[in-house]
Amino acid sequence: GENVEQHPSTLSVQEGDSAVIKCTYSDSASNYFPWYKQELGKRPQLIIDIRSNVGEKKDQRIAVTLNKTAKHFSLHITETQPEDSAVYFCAASWGGRRAGGTSYGKLTFGQGTILTVHP
Amino acid sequence: DGGITQSPKYLFRKEGQNVTLSCEQNLNHDAMYWYRQDPGQGLRLIYYSQIVNDFQKGDIAEGYSVSREKKESFPLTVTSAQKNPTAFYLCASSRRGPNQPQHFGDGTRLSIL
Numbered sequence: 001g002e003n004v005e006q007h008p009s010t011l012s013v014q015e016g017d018s019a020v021i022k023c024t025y026s027d028s029a030s031n032y033f034p035w036y037k038q039e040l041g042k043r044p045q046l047i048i049d050i051r052s053n054v055g056e057k058k059d060q061r062i063a064v065t066l067n068k069t070a071k072h073f074s075l076h077i078t079e080t081q082p083e084d085s086a087v088y089f090c091a092a093s094w095g096g097r098r099a100g101g102t103s104y105g106k107l108t109f110g111q112g113t114i115l116t117v118h119p
Numbered sequence: 120d121g122g123i124t125q126s127p128k129y130l131f132r133k134e135g136q137n138v139t140l141s142c143e144q145n146l147n148h149d150a151m152y153w154y155r156q157d158p159g160q161g162l163r164l165i166y167y168s169q170i171v172n173d174f175q176k177g178d179i180a181e182g183y184s185v186s187r188e189k190k191e192s193f194p195l196t197v198t199s200a201q202k203n204p205t206a207f208y209l210c211a212s213s214r215r216g217p218n219q220p221q222h223f224g225d226g227t228r229l230s231i232l
Contacts, residue, residue: 001178006161032218043209043223044162051218089161093218106177107152107221109161 002027004092006110014118019080021113023090024072030092033073034107035064038087047088048075080117087112122146125210125224131232132197132204140195140227142210148222149215151193155179156207156226165208168193169215197229205230 003026013019023033034049050057050064050073057064061080066073073092077084091107123144132138142151150169154162164177168187182201187193193212197204208227213219 004161009159034220036223043225046220046222049220091161106164106167107162109163111159111161 002030002092002094002108004090004108004110006090006113008113009111010114010116012116012118013080015080015082017080019075019077019084019115019117021075021088021090021115022072023074023092023110024070025092025108026071027092027094028068028071029094032093033064033066034091035062035075036089036091038089038112040086044089077115080115082117082119085115085117087114089113123210123212123222123224125208125227127227128225130227130229132229133232135199137196137198138204138229140197140208140210140229142193142195142224143191144193144210144212144224145191146212146222147190148212149190150213150219151187152211152213152221153177153183153185153193153195154209154211156209162209165195 006023031052035047036044037047038044048059048062048064050066061078063076089112090110093107126141152167153165156162163179165183166185168174171190174187184196210224211221213221
């Protein structure tokens with residue numbers, strides 16, 4: 001099955017700096033890569049996602065890049081703010097048709113990165 | 120994502136007891152999921168359902184059971200066979216089909232008495 005490794009496990013930055021979180025995946029057939037932000041005791045919230053037909057996607061201060069050849073993808077947060085402090089999770093899934101039937105929806109998550117932004 | 124409601128927020132289980140966690144959604148999503156979250160770990164999939172009256176085991180289904188009798192509801196039962204049930208349980212839903220974003224509920228924290 002799919003295996004997703006996420007690094008670093010903790011990341012501390014000063015307000016205004018950039019933060020980068022990296023994930024690698026094992027299944028070359030994976031084609032959907034979402035990122036979730038989870039504040040303490042709260043639900044994970046989708047902040048950005050990318051599909052394998054795209055190499056980069058941006059949404060204001062957040063961007064995700066995907067390198068299919070190397071099987072890794074990264075989350076970039078620019079101009080960090082204290083409210084960016086949270087746990088960030090990457091995930092990967094495969095969705096589509098192949099021998100044995102159709103499969104979709106089964107996300108495999110990374111272990112999470114605790115991001116702390118110091119004022 | 121106010122459309123996914125999990126209850127209760129906190130739950131305590133006694134030894135040998137089965138407990139059921141509720142998950143209801145009004146997003147008209149076909150697919151629903153249950154995840155377990157332990158400290159320092161990512162979310163692990165317990166069960167998922169793409170359509171009413173059908174569900175599949177995830178990566179850690181042992182000691183858990185589910186039902187999907189209604190589109191809106193996907194309850195999870197933590198049985199006495201689950202020897203380490205203390206965790207944060209998250210329910211999610213999505214549209215049916217490949218690569219649909221999943222939306223989460225607020226979770227239920229289960230502890231052993």
